[in-house]
Amino acid sequence: MKKIKFLLIPALLLSAMACQDYLELEQTGDTISEENALQTQQDYEELLWSCYDVIANTYDGRMQILFDLLSDDLAAPNSNADYTEVYNRNMLFFNSTLGGVYGQPYFAIFRANSLIEALDNIPFTDPARKVSMEAEAKFIRALGHFDLVRGWGQPYGFTSNNSHPGIIYKTSTATDILARNTVGDVYDLVISDLEFAEVNLPSANGDAATLWAAKALLAKVYFQKGDYALAAQYASDVIDNGPYSFDLNSLDRFTAMPSTEAIFYTLSIDLDRRSGPFTGNYRSDGTSVPTLRASTSMYQTYGTDTTDLRSNWFIVKDAGQPNEYFGISKFNKDYFSVPVLHITDLKLMRAEAFGELGTNLSVAIQDINDIRERAYSGSSMNLPSGSSGAEIIDAARWERRIEMLGEGDRVQQLKRLGAVENLPITIRSAPWDCPGMILQFPVTERTDAFVLNQTGGCN
Template sequence: MKTYIKIILFFTLTIINVSCENRLDIDPDQSLTTDDAFDTPEKVANILIGAYAQAGQAASYGGQLYTIAELLANDQELKWNGTFSDPGEFNTKVINTNNTFVANLWLNGYDISNQANIVLDNLDVFENLDSKNSVEGQAKFLRAVTYFDLLRFFSKHNNNRINDGELGVPIIRTPVIQYEDITYPSRNTIGEVYDFIINDLEDAIVLLPETNGVFASVNVAKSLLARIHLQIGNYEEARDLSNEVIQSGQFALTEALDDAYNNDDNSTEDIFAWQVTDSDGANSMNTFWATDRFGGRPGNPDISIENAFFGIFDDFNDLRAGYFYVDSETGSGIASYKWIFGNSNIPFIRLPEMHLIRAESNFVLGTMVGANPTSDINTVRTRSNALALTDVTYVDIILERLRELSFEGHKLHDFKRLEVSVGPLPFDDNRLVLPIPQRERNVNPNLEQNDGY
């Protein structure tokens, strides 16, 4: 599916250049081969750390994945001020098959998956069962999250699994280490990929520890699986999993809204965040969403917030409605305070999302598992000083998602699953699905292009 010329080099660099705390001791005159790369638990664990670091790169969870989703879903709530043509294409919904953001999203996704496959292929070096289970569970989490987002961007929606038989993305289960390992697969169906993702996460839930520092734990896997089941309309599973995470008691909403963002360490409500340090990870959300005074690009910011966005707020006291700034000295556009520090972690799953998933699922099912929908919505609202509601409708719940999760990469996927148009484009328009990168199809003729490209 691609040349993988970079894979061999990348793999070598990943092993050597992981953080100092996890660096491997490699003989300086010895080339890295499959004989010595995977022969100890420490080496395999370091490959896993490399997979986390790769996932945190700008091309994926370091921010571009969020930016692509927000610009594709934009209907006059945002303005693209930047000079880069590639992200501007997401805003206009006219995307070239040679778009570098698209190509890098695909390539980085399969790099992450390949490293996870390497880990999973070398678990026999572990003698300690707990360590082995943890490493296996983390690798399956990383593989699952990667395939989930590749699928959501490069394939049609799958509401109620109606498009199970349509083209998904290729599933690669075996590692590519040497040139002879390269294969040229066709695209699996959407249903096959969802089954693959769900199986990985169900395994991870059994394997992962209850707590695991900044790495994936059982509640991280449950939270992601809740998000996935919500995406495809499995409300009962989404409700039960989100409820288990909330009831675990391991997380709590931050007392102040400001404490939920721009953190060097995980906040109390971060179920999982992509870690950004001076040496690992990236925060391209700061690059594109902050003004130049806070480290953003000269678009000041490249992505500004337009007045139309603020129509979703129903209470002037809601602190989220004022979580924005204008740099009057430089004449900036309206920017969000969520992304003002370039070295801060990027929240991926926060506790408020679990309350919103439980509220929506309970509402749709007519149940009150864990709490009634109004209570969950008010839990989210009151933290931001918004007026508590006496009752909620389905529209209230969705509007609360838009307020709480704005600019965090959810809007496009929510609109697709709820079958909401993006301006004049229907939710299932071909222009809201990314093209398979042309350079991938040049190498692998078995990759069928998406409709409309």
């Protein structure tokens, strides 16, 4: 049996290699391990900043366009099968454009959640940064989920208790297979995240989210819910107390440097031209027919009154020809910063909210008139003082449609009117709540727990 000892020789020889180090390889190059990537506070700042990078790739027109395709502002898209499906309200779950946009907010949300989960381990050189970092992450989370639920779920108010399916509200990085949260739950979570952000964000924060951004978004959320008192309260807070100014002299908020009206915005520079989807789809100053053009009704409503400076946002091409179309000039530039939350939106929101509430009507009238004086270069079209709440509401809705052209707002307002105000809204001859009026999820979303939206169903 001494011979058995020989059997141990190879085992001993190779045991030398068996140390963990031999099997512990390091990632090299552009992609490294999380452990190596996230060490200093600066590393985490760069992770947080990457969320804004994603937001810039979401609000570069892509999200806005999807919403506008569901509205009555645009004509049928030119040569874009994916957009045509959205416009036809008959979206297949293989629609890669749609799936791509849907996925964007979740990239930012995943990173925000990574950061929130890591907070206790970050070696902060500035301890106060911990809570503001968390607040930024929560703002990012709320913004993403809010637009997702508005796009992929029926609106708030569609069911009386808002128990209809919304989207998954992700609060962790776990890869659990989850069911869709109800729309009511999503709104509650959005508000809860924004309320944390509102009190913990700084008032100035470079190009990142501020407490004003959180308040402005809260205003939008409440407005969409039909909670006009809170919507007006938050809008007023930002308009009256925030460092932003309504630009009386310029209708153009899509400028290379962020507009003074912009409360939260994305950055675009000549080198990266993040606003590409806007310009790529709308630009009407070239030789080719743009993908996206104004609908005839939109043009006829807003494009023919030349005393309104905003009529210049329409360009009639091939007039009188069978192939006549109405180009939109608003985005005829190389690149620009995109205002995601801005004062014009808040003023119109506040005016309509006060109109609904029947309070502070003079403030509401002034908001409308600020908008109108800018559009008509004077007070010719101003609302008279003493206008009724209903008149204010009508004016606010009229102005909102044209002011927010191309910003993805129109369809959300129509849905609010249908769901919250119970108005008999139809959009391009289909009811506001027909199944095809919400966007379809990509097929990969489907799991045992996740039910996709119905395909089609608006005709």
